[in-house]
Amino acid sequence: MGEMLRLDNITKSFPGVLANDRISLDVREGEILALLGENGAGKTTLMNCLYGQLKPDAGQIYWRGRPMEIPDSHAAVSLGIGMVHQHFMLVPVLSVVENVSLGLASTRGLLLDLEYIETRLNTLSREFGLEVNPRAVIWRLPVGAQQRVEILKALYREIQLLILDEPTAVLTPGEVNDLFAVLRRLSARGVSVILITHKLEEVMAISDRVTVLRDGRVVETVKTSDTTPHELAHLMVGREVIFDVHKPPLKQGKIALEVQNIKAVGERGALALNNISFSLHEGEILGFAGVDGNGQQELEEVLCGLRRIREGQVFLHGQEVSHYKPDQLHQLGLAHIPSDRLDRAVAVKLTVEENMVASHISKPPYSRRGILNPKAIRQFVQHSISTFNIQTPSPRAAVATLSGGNQQRVVLASALGHQPRVLIAAQPTRGLDVGLTQQVYERLVQERSRGAAILLISTELQEIFRLSDRIAVMYRGELMGIAPVEKTNVNQIGMMMAGVRLEQQEDSLP
């Protein structure tokens, strides 16, 4: 295999941060290279240098053996480099074809162009198994489909190297398999891929080699077939990582949250929650497993006051709160780790400090009778930055300048910082590296021991099984059952995820 790309001693710093420190790596023709590293290790920065969106301070890029300058992303695209960013770059109000057309040189007038693009997109979709309707408007598409659009957009430009920055963080397991099939097809045609992911099983499943970064430097590049997930985790964090959570026995308290026969309508107008009832106790973790899109997000929104209930009731510590607003629920001790963190949870233009205290600022000790207490605020912020190990040059840095995973730590710090009585934790470890994932697990278990009632929503089955006391599954907006973790197994949960009710399964047992 010939060499496609070589990075030689790439260095890039930001004020107060050396993000890339003399990084060298190479990618061969048709190879899938995984780029692995903790949150803030410098992965996105390095890829932005390669894609022409950042200018390295020093170092050289070689493309098929020749030294290259890549001053902007146009230059990258014309070399044959495509990139799907950690946060998508599509224009939400435009259609798929229109998005693909952006930045292409017009050859025969816009309308004819669009028609031509549509035809070619259909061919590419079929060829690579990337199903999308070219006329659909982006914001109406589920996130998996938006990602297919990003990939199609890159393929349309006849790429030779595709960079994917945490593409699987937003995908369901089925979609991950589909994506990997596309990557294999690309690789078979000689297209190279650089894949960033925090999931070690994915690295093992799809990559040919792995380059591991730590603190802006290359630790090592290894052949995937010569390594193990344990070794990779070790290389990444520089110490032994223990993949286990010690969970003390359940001490179930009073009912903290009760949901009775709720119905709610989803974004596209259909019934997204159909007659859901359950209760959540103090000191327990109730996990909602299952494939995204079966009502989990709507449930999350309803419980946090972000979506209206059509029918039914919700009680918090015995008090009816069915139509309460988010801040009223917050006053009653409900905290929320939202699944779509960037849309909802952090204001990226504000500082780390502002984001952390925003939802607590009206309460003591941060303010009394409308007067702020800067000392208390500063103490809380300092404490959170160290507890959650948030890498930021200063509490006053804008959240936008933090790495993806560090932005999520800000959200966690804000949600967990004030001893919530009820916590709605949706995809709490999405986008976090293995070390922090482990810390979040430990933290959730601590909150449980303290007596918090935790509702966990996660598409990661391992996470659900490790943390939950009881496991619930919804299918197409209906509850298929709730089983105590010690009385169930992956098969049974899998059946419920496919729409088989728990009672039906038990009936059919001999």
Ligand SMILES: Nc1ncnc2c1ncn2[C@@H]1O[C@H](COP(=O)(O)OP(=O)(O)OP(=O)(O)O)[C@@H](O)[C@H]1O
């Ligand atoms: N525009 C910027 N201004 C200032 N600092 C930045 C900027 N972009 C990145 N950084 C800093 O550079 C470092 C590396 O960030 P980068 O986004 O490359 O990490 P990453 O490996 O992609 O992490 P993650 O897994 O969390 O996405 C971080 O400390 C980050 O705060």
Ligand SMILES: [Mg+2]
């Ligand atoms: Mg990143």
